Amino acid sequence: MSVSILILTKNEQQDLPGCLASVAWSDDVHVYDSMSTDRTLEIARAFGATVTQRPFDNWAAHQNWGLQHIAFKHDWVFYIDADERMTDELREAVLQAVQAPGEHVAFRVQRRDFFMQTWLRHVQASAFYLRLFRPARMRYERLVNPVSIPDGPVATIGGYLDHHPFSKGVTHWLERHNAYSTFEARQILDNRHVGAAFSVRKALWCRDFHERRYHQKELFYRLPLRPLVKFLLLYLVKRGFLDGRAGLTYAALQSIYEYMIVLKVRESR
Numbered sequence: 001m002s003v004s005i006l007i008l009t010k011n012e013q014q015d016l017p018g019c020l021a022s023v024a025w026s027d028d029v030h031v032y033d034s035m036s037t038d039r040t041l042e043i044a045r046a047f048g049a050t051v052t053q054r055p056f057d058n059w060a061a062h063q064n065w066g067l068q069h070i071a072f073k074h075d076w077v078f079y080i081d082a083d084e085r086m087t088d089e090l091r092e093a094v095l096q097a098v099q100a101p102g103e104h105v106a107f108r109v110q111r112r113d114f115f116m117q118t119w120l121r122h123v124q125a126s127a128f129y130l131r132l133f134r135p136a137r138m139r140y141e142r143l144v145n146p147v148s149i150p151d152g153p154v155a156t157i158g159g160y161l162d163h164h165p166f167s168k169g170v171t172h173w174l175e176r177h178n179a180y181s182t183f184e185a186r187q188i189l190d191n192r193h194v195g196a197a198f199s200v201r202k203a204l205w206c207r208d209f210h211e212r213r214y215h216q217k218e219l220f221y222r223l224p225l226r227p228l229v230k231f232l233l234l235y236l237v238k239r240g241f242l243d244g245r246a247g248l249t250y251a252a253l254q255s256i257y258e259y260m261i262v263l264k265v266r267e268s269r
Contacts, residue, residue: 002026002027002028002073002074002095002098003026003028003074003076003077003078003094003095003098003132004026004028004029004030004072004073004074004076004077004078005023005026005028005029005030005077005078005080006030006032006066006070006072006077006078006079006080007019007020007023007029007030007031007032007044007049007079007080007081007082008032008033008034008062008063008066008079008081008082009031009032009033009034009036009040009044009082010033010034010035010036010040010056011036011037011038011040012036012038012040012082012083013036013038013039013040013043014167014168015082015083015164015167015168016031016040016043016044016082017043017047018085019080019081019082019083019084019085020043020044020047020049022080022085022086022087023078023080023086024047025091026078027073028050028072028073028074029047029048029049029050030049030050030051030052030070030072031044031049031050031051031052032052032054032066032070033051033052033053033054034053034054034055034056034062035053035054035055035056041053050070052066052069052070054066058143058144058183059140059142059143059144059145059146059183060140060141060142060143060146063079063140063146064139064140067135067136067138067139070135072135075098075134076098076101076132076133076134077132077133077134077135078094078131078132079131079133080131080161081163083163083164083165083167083168084111084161084162084163084164085161085162085163085164086159086161086162087159087160087161087162088159089158089159089160090109090157090158090159090160090161091159092159093109093157093158093159094107094109094132094157094159096157097132097155097157098132103152103153104152104153104154104155105133105134105137105138105150105151105152105153105154106130106132106133106134106137106138106148106150106152106154107130107131107132107133107154107155107156107157108128108129108130108131108154108155108156108157109128109129109131109132109156109157109159109160109161110127110128110156110158110159110160110161111124111127111128111129111160111161111162111163112124112127112160112161112162112163113163113165114162114163114164114165114166115165115166115246115249115250116166116245116246116249117246118243118244118246118247119243120240120243120246120247120250121242121243122238122239122240122241122242122243122247123234123235123238123239123240123243123246123247123250123251124238125234125238125254128156129148129161130148130150130154131161132157133148133150137150137151137152138150138151139151142187143183143184143186143187143190144180144183144184144187145180145184170253173253174253174256177253177257177260178260180257181257181260181261181264182264184261184264185261185264185265185268186268188221188261188265189265189268189269191217191218199215200215200219202215203215203216203218203219226258226259226262227255227256227258227259227262228255230251230254230255230258231251231252231254231255234247234250234251234254234255235247235248235251
């Protein structure tokens with residue numbers, strides 16, 4: 001049994017070749033593009049990938065549309081971004097998982113974020129992501145940084161997914177997170193307009209993961225001095241200082257991103 005590959009792109013001519021090379025073992029690679037204007041489509045087709053284009057609206061809507069409308073050849077899909085690379089160990093773990101998935105409908109993988117030639121082993125906010133799944137049993141929520149909602153049990157597999165978020169430079173990272181912060185601000189306001197009443201108890205002890213995550217995000221959004229809290233959380237609590245200068249810089253950038261969200265929520269009000 002093999003696995004289909006789903007790659008989301010928007011002007012990824014720089015990073016896409018390396019990503020495609022890391023998934024060349026699959027006989028069903030799909031590049032799901034948001035109307036690129038560079039050589040992204042040319043590179044994808046030269047590789048032999050199937051290209052689907054759709055104007056981007058928001059992350060959850062875009063990803064859900066792809067899972068519902070792209071004709072995958074296989075029952076299992078591995079989702080990867082253009083600035084990510086599958087390691088050989090992860091490939092083997094993926095193929096073993098789909099051979100005997102049991103009752104599982106999705107699998108988490110561990111991602112390694114790199115910055116300044118350094119693996120952000122400690123300061124990285126989250127290391128595990130649901131990337132291998134049955135497309136009919138997966139959906140996404142949230143306008144940005146979407147939450148994966150599997151319809152069934154999940155498990156974790158070995159190997160690493162390597163991520164290079166600064167491959168295009170710090171300027172590109174800041175521009176991208178400026179756009180992300182706009183979506184985050186909208187999401188916060190939408191949550192408070194239509195969401196359930198906030199509960200500290202549910203944020204800490206609710207058994208349902210997705211409900212707990214919703215209330216945890218609301219708890220974090222309500223903290224005073226949130227950008228400073230985020231810096232201290234990443235740099236001290238998660239021991240980002242062990243990642244050296246890269247850890248310090250990354251924690252500072254994340255706190256700047258959080259402050260952008262704070263300002264945009266305040267402006268929208």
